Amino acid sequence: MYSAHDSRIAVVGAGLGGLACARVLQLHGRSVTVFEGEASVDARPQGGTLDMHADTGQIALRAAGLHGRFRTLSRPEGQEWRLLDTATAALLPDQGPADDEGADDRPEIDRGQLRGLLLESLTAGTVRWGRAVSGVTPLGDGTCRLLFSDGTAEDFDLVVGADGAWSRVRPALSDATPGYTGVTFVEAGFDDCDTRHAGLARMVGDGTMLAKAGGKALFAQRNSNGHIRAYIAFRAPENWHVAAGLDLDDATAVRTHLLKIFDGWHESLLHLLRDSDSGFVNRPLYALPVPHIWEHTPGVTLLGDAAHLMPPLGLGANLAMLDGTDLAHALVTEPTLDDGVRAYESVMLPRSAEAAKGCAEGLGHLLPPTDS
Structure with a gap:
């Protein structure tokens, strides 16, 4: 050897x-x-x-x-972490990563x-x-x-x-x-956020924003150069878009479908679905x-x-x-x-x-x- x-x-x-x-x-x-x-x-x-x-x-x-x-x-x-209420978008008590094992x-x-x-x-x-x-x-x-x-x-x-x-x-x-976990993330992006998406930028802050309820979640993370990357998360079959008759390249159709899934959530949170600068990227989670x-x-x-x-x-x-x-x-x-x-x-x-x-x-x- x-x-x-x-x-x-x-x-x-x-x-x-x-x-x-x-x-x-x-x-x-x-x-x-x-x-x-x-x-x-x-x-x-x-x-x-x-x-x-x-x-x-x-x-x-x-x-x-x-x-x-x-x-x-x-x-x-x-490292800033914000948890928001899905109905009101009000800030909830911090439930972010535990402050142990160097998490601070x-x-x-x-x-x-x-x-x-x-x-x-x-x-x-x-x-x-x-x-x-x-x-x-x-x-x-x-x-x-x-x-x-x-x-x-x-x-x-x-x-x-x-x-x-x-x-x-x-x-x-x-x-x-790898096997499908039963959860899919759909990614969207926002550019020049402090100018073009000022409300979203204020809501997200400098770190990560999360809102979750009923087996669904919306979260967004501040990246460098004024970019915010958002993820629309939900439980669904692996080929959920096929069952829904969606073409993932048709951003308008995907947006309409996702808005139905998150019906009733606060309008400021739905900005993550309505106004992205990119199309939607389907990211089923495997493990x-x-x-x-x-x-x-x-x-x-x-x-x-x-x-x-x-x-x-x-x-x-x-x-x-x-x-x-x-x-x-x-x-x-x-x-x-x-x-x-x-x-x-x-x-x-x-x-x-x-x-x-x-x-x-x-x-x-x-x-x-x-x-x-």
């Missing part, structure tokens, strides 16, 4: 967890290649704002030597900014863009063959699957696939079984959503980054790569199972099943 000093390590996926892993490996003088199917860093929008927890994401950023730079980019004011220090940062910070920290050429992976084959000698969508292949001493919910690496370890575990296989492991996809309640990005830095640290401190992976999995698997259980329960509290 190779040591980390003379090993060939591949990370599949240039998301936050994979990049954090690569960064820490390079800090310790180790060689690593990140393969990403997207053609370039700006091939698609990177999503909304993230709160970096003191006990997870910020630990990872310190391990990566990037905590100071993160603090200059982050928005501490984004969760500054916000746009996902794209955080990803850019990690990318800029890597040696030039670390990320191979436009290299989509189709699968991984363990070779039985502790190494793995990485198969690419263009028909080529490369062998590595360790392949790290950091390729998200629909991981192409996961099948080398597990037959599990892996809890716990998601696998038999250790030399030469391959998983991190982030590939390992423990869970409802997006503020933990996923934090855990992915902690996974990445924990794995890298184990690889550079244990005698062999396999020892490092075993040490990492012994910590990550129980930690992620506990977090996934909590997120599943949290989703149930946020949007209780209508028959409960």
